[in-house]
Amino acid sequence: MTTDRKPALRLEGIVKTFPGVRALDGVSFEVYPGEVHALMGENGAGKSTLMKVLGGIYQPEEGRIFVDEQETVMTSPLQAKAKGVMFIHQELSLANELSVAENIYLGALPRKSFGRVDWKMLFDRTDAILDRLKVGFNARTLVGDLSIANQQMVEIARALTVNARAVIFDEPTASLTDAEKVVLFEVIESLQAEGVGIVYISHRMEEIFKMTDRISVLRDGSYRGTLTTAETNEDEVTNMMIGRSLDLSRNHAHAELGDVALQVEGLSCHALFQDVSFEVREGEVLGFYGLVGAGRTEIAETLFGLRTPSAGKIFLKGQEIRIHSPIQAIQNGISLVPESRKEQGLVLGMSCRDNITLPQVDDMTAGPFVSDGAEISIFDQYRDKLEIKTPSWRTAVGNLSGGNQQKIVIGKWLSMRPEVLIVDEPTRGIDVGSKAEIHNLLRDLAKQGYAVIVISSEMPEVLHVADRIVAMYHGKVIRTFTAEEVTEDSLIQAISGIEGGKAA
């Protein structure tokens, strides 16, 4: 890296404490103009806290922040923006009912006399920026009509309206499809070419190695070091993040397969998916892979009684069943670990124990009352089995890390002793270390004889975990691959609708 230039953004010895926790312990970090600098660390390592300090939401107890080597005190996101530090958040903050142009210039609309908005100038300026980003929408489009990826582009366009010195991308690809990612990466490259310093936060190694120049690692709130991307590898980074290396090989070790647990024949749900047939055996992990919107989640929701199928049959252990509600699905032994942990999986304000026992709280009773003993014994059992790290059963689930939260959801459903466990996006937003643990857990469950269905948007994940992979495209099953025959190319082709999916 060129060290003769001044850093665009520099943090020095940042310390931030919360009651009982030293969230940031003297973190230093800098990004040069034109550099893409990755910030990595497990959940809870301090990345979000650091970003909040940078955005003026938290005030650090110690340490200094420099923009273009000018010392700056950040007091609010607005002020950070004025100083040229922009954030592109994972969660977008746009007004859906306003046009793209209004969103981009919100709070700084160009004016004519008497305070009237100069619409022509507004739209012209915005279109000029959008041209630079090569996007397929214009200044007048309503933000609510855009895809998530395009909404993200609006956020980026916003960053381009001010003289941004540093742009921080926080998990920018979390909800993007592969094609959308390519566009995003092009935009990052063009920002880079304009001499903007980029901070790139992500859990995805592939992207980190593709996009970044240097990688800085945080662990437990302290700075662990900076690596030059070209001179390091995934193992070294992982080691630095979690203090050990991980095995992310392809899955070939077959468990003993039992009887067919769940069989689905010609299942359709209106426009969402059509004529879907598959079976999953005891001891097997069946993967569902496809783009967002291919109908994978909708199939899971139908099996769990959240949607009513328009055609098709569902057999559980050879018996045809009908499912009209989650209650019926649960009674039939079908469990769903949903896609969105925080919105669908957990009551964040409730204790770990109460979340785990929630579906069976009616059975956790002594007389008319909930029995503390019965609940705690269930909790203890699954805390030990899944190695859930929590100070106590009383701890609110919202205070746990993403990986431990996911284990609580999995524990909740394992404690129901299901026939079929459906896991939708098992590791979304979870750090590398916990990811591997969850993967091993899913494999173990299959070995113990559970029939497991894993839905994922991450190819390495399905390849690693699944015995067979159902590839979906536009609501249809294109092909079912076995672990032996599948290749990355054939899988990508199948889920992109390029071909009917021939054997590799």
Place this chain on the structure above:
Amino acid sequence: MAETNLKALGGLLARQGILVAFVVFMIAFALWNPRFIEIDNVFSVIRSSAILGVMALGVTFVVIGGNLDLSVGSLLSFSAIVVLDLHETPGFGPALAIPAMYAMTMGIGAVIGFLVGYLKLNSLIVTLGMLSAIHGLTLTWSGGQNMDIANQQETWFGIFGRGTALGIPIPVLMFGLLAAVLAIILAKTPFGRKVYAVGGNGTAATFSGIPRARVVFFTYIISSFCVATAGLIQASRTMGAQNTVGQGMELEVLAAVILGGASLLGGSGTVFKTVIGVLILGFIQNGLLLAGLEFYVQFVVTWIIIILAVWLDIATKRGKLWSPIA
């Protein structure tokens, strides 16, 4: 050192702000007017808080379940008028009038529960509309007249409002008993757990196989049962009632529940905390009266208390008194 002490104090204020403010208020008023903490004044505050308290117990369930109930004041007027009118209807008497009133009041609760729970309509709109609709119903029933019991010596109807047992006023006893039973239901039964789950995250509750609509429905049934009980105490105490006896009480009830620390977003709060909230509100109103402020001032004060309580609630959650983001 002084700074860390100040910080510790700040933390305590943020966490226990309402209790701390209450204690400061009590001490200040007691210093000013010692009569404030005399035992008979304390009992009189508790007695006069009983009706509000009984209503607040039910609304606690609704609020923890993630909804509002703004119809309770209007429903109180309804239940008081109905029980008095039936009492005076030939052939009824208290033994029939009371169960009939409970049935009708809880019937209205069931309608609200159906609209909010099963049809998933916004509870603010449903209960605000109900506030007005029930008022109309009450006026229609009474023909705009106030209700009185003619022969007050010949009925045992008065015991609910005027009687005592073991030296304790019956309204206080009913409030205490109901609080104990509802506290156990909320804290110790599967139903109570489901109320917290549905209010904390309704979607996650549905994904866990919890019948969300039914749970919400029953929070309104409980709320209307409590209002019926409060209406019984009210009618019995005065042996008569105006059409507007419960007017404005929905806000006082809500103030008590929020003061107790239940979040308006649902999912948190307890029966015990609501009882504390009711007492705080009662003592503040009593203190203002003893201080010689006009009775009507308390409407303004109640509003200020609600605002302060809500502000402290969110300030506690985000750890500072003001923040550029919500």
